[in-house]
Amino acid sequence: xxxxxxxxxxVGAVYLHCDVDKMYYSVEALESPALADEARAxxxxxxxxxxxxxxxxxxxGVARSIGITSGMSTAIATRLAREQGVEVVYVPPRHDVxxxxxxxxxxxxxxxxxxxxxxxxDEAALDWQQHGFAPEPVARLRERILKEIGLSVxxxxxxNLLVAKMASxxxxxxxxxxxxxxxxxxxxFLAPLSVRALVGIGPKSEARLRGFExxxxxxxxxxxxxxxxxxxxxxxxxxxxxxSRGEDDSTLVGEHTYKSVSAEHTFAxxxxxxxxxxxxxxxxxxxVSERLRHERLVASEVAIKVRYGVTWETITxxxxxxxxxxxxxxxxxxxxxxxxxxxxxxxxxxxxxRRRSADAARVNTPSPKGRGGSARPLEDVEPAGEAVGxxxxxxxxxxHVVELDARTAWWRLGHEVRDLARSGRIGDVHDAQAxxxxxxxxxxxxxxxxxxxxxxxxxxxxxxx
DNA sequence: TCTGGGGTCCTAGGACCC
DNA sequence: TCTGGGGTCCTAGGACCC
Numbered sequence: 001x002x003x004x005x006x007x008x009x010x011v012g013a014v015y016l017h018c019d020v021d022k023m024y025y026s027v028e029a030l031e032s033p034a035l036a037d038e039a040r041a042x043x044x045x046x047x048x049x050x051x052x053x054x055x056x057x058x059x060x061g062v063a064r065s066i067g068i069t070s071g072m073s074t075a076i077a078t079r080l081a082r083e084q085g086v087e088v089v090y091v092p093p094r095h096d097v098x099x100x101x102x103x104x105x106x107x108x109x110x111x112x113x114x115x116x117x118x119x120x121x122d123e124a125a126l127d128w129q130q131h132g133f134a135p136e137p138v139a140r141l142r143e144r145i146l147k148e149i150g151l152s153v154x155x156x157x158x159x160n161l162l163v164a165k166m167a168s169x170x171x172x173x174x175x176x177x178x179x180x181x182x183x184x185x186x187x188x189f190l191a192p193l194s195v196r197a198l199v200g201i202g203p204k205s206e207a208r209l210r211g212f213e214x215x216x217x218x219x220x221x222x223x224x225x226x227x228x229x230x231x232x233x234x235x236x237x238x239x240x241x242x243x244s245r246g247e248d249d250s251t252l253v254g255e256h257t258y259k260s261v262s263a264e265h266t267f268a269x270x271x272x273x274x275x276x277x278x279x280x281x282x283x284x285x286x287x288v289s290e291r292l293r294h295e296r297l298v299a300s301e302v303a304i305k306v307r308y309g310v311t312w313e314t315i316t317x318x319x320x321x322x323x324x325x326x327x328x329x330x331x332x333x334x335x336x337x338x339x340x341x342x343x344x345x346x347x348x349x350x351x352x353x354r355r356r357s358a359d360a361a362r363v364n365t366p367s368p369k370g371r372g373g374s375a376r377p378l379e380d381v382e383p384a385g386e387a388v389g390x391x392x393x394x395x396x397x398x399x400h401v402v403e404l405d406a407r408t409a410w411w412r413l414g415h416e417v418r419d420l421a422r423s424g425r426i427g428d429v430h431d432a433q434a435x436x437x438x439x440x441x442x443x444x445x446x447x448x449x450x451x452x453x454x455x456x457x458x459x460x461x462x463x464x465x
Numbered sequence: 466t467c468t469g470g471g472g473t474c475c476t477a478g479g480a481c482c483c
Numbered sequence: 484t485c486t487g488g489g490g491t492c493c494t495a496g497g498a499c500c501c
Contacts, residue, residue: 076466120501202499
């Protein structure tokens with residue numbers, strides 16, 4: 001609202017999206033000033049000689065100039081550097097340090113707005129209505145952050161959250177690190193950008209769109225809604241239609257509530273060692289358990305996810321546990337393994353385990369996008385002033401996660417497992433059933449009768465792809 | 466050359482109920 | 484004895500984001 005000649009005029013929403021430039025690298029450079037003008041390629045990553053499957057989290061300008069980008073395999077980045085005669089420095093990531101800086105930044109930003117929503121460790125969206133679209137207040141904020149924290153932040157200013165975020169990306173390449181998109185200018189601002197730049201369009205969708213000779217957001221915006229829905233499904237089709245026109249009516253919701261909690265791990269080398277896999281699984285169950293307890297959450301669904309093989313195939317098994325009345329769980333164990341002997345030179349398989357909690361539907365608010373409104377992830381059992389009994393329940397639910405995981409002990413028990421081991425690798429398991437009956441899992445004790453379920457959990461795969 | 470770890474959301478299909 | 488159609492719940496899989 002602005003006051004003009006005594007009349008209050010509604011100027012509509014204004015959002016400021018903030019995005020820290022090269023967050024991890026910038027923090028490391030603040031902590032170790034010599035890094036700031038390092039002439040070598042600095043890669044924030046564990047050393048690939050120790051962890052061959054490491055990836056680049058962030059890289060400095062020198063590294064970027066030779067084509068090293070975030071998410072790239074560190075081994076590949078290293079090779080790129082070698083080919084171009086550039087020396088490389090690896091700086092192992094220190095997430096606790098980045099989190100500390102992140103908290104300081106968010107605290108500072110909160111002093112400048114009535115409503116802030118943290119979007120990731122280095123991004124936030126702010127209600128900026130009180131300042132409007134003028135560049136000066138943003139410039140002052142940027143200076144303040146530089147002075148008080150030392151980080152360089154880029155800003156996008158727009159009438160909706162989607163465009164503000166995309167503007168902040170464009171701002172990174174500008175000297176003043178600010179991009180303002182005035183009301184009504186959204187579609188024109190987006191039109192020349194690549195479809196890949198649109199939030200929600202990744203490699204797969206980009207490829208499909210290019211197949212239709214659609215390469216810019218402007219071209220996407222020209223497509224009829226009905227056609228997009230037909231090609232991409234109801235929700236995504238509608239999203240593409242509106243987003244490409246710069247339309248977004250989402251609003252800031254303030255504090256974030258988790259819908260899932262998970263832990264995952266990628267083995268340094270492929271493995272079929274069931275004891276090793278089992279131990280890792282247990283450790284991750286423990287980790288998720290502790291986090292749930294710490295957050296005082298009850299989970300109602302458990303999922304296990306395994307990813308492996310040349311094609312990085314992912315299989316998941318999940319089970320709701322809410323029926324049992326104390327939450328239940330949702331754990332994911334991601335990634336397993338194939339026999340390295342099969343692919344000696346490549347070692348594609350990675351294994352990780354993720355445990356995720358979810359769904360204890362009894363908390364009132366139905367999911368805005370949920371299917372019937374009853375299922376809700378993660379129940380917060382300690383809203384202010386909750387009774388102790390509820391805390392007990394939280395812990396019970398939490399133990400349930402572990403318990404359900406313990407049921408999985410059949411992984412390594414029984415002669416069936418020996419049979420499986422003899423088969424050499426997961427991909428060789430035959431006659432597996434494609435699904436796990438929840439009833440079966442309920443009845444599974446830690447006994448040999450449960451053995452065959454292993455086959456169900458790690459579904460048979462055709463060999464060697 | 467060979468792919469981290471933490472998340473979110475959507476869709477398809479089967480089971481089950483009425 | 485064979486079979487409809489709608490709604491909901493649940494599971495598996497996939498795409499995407501930082």
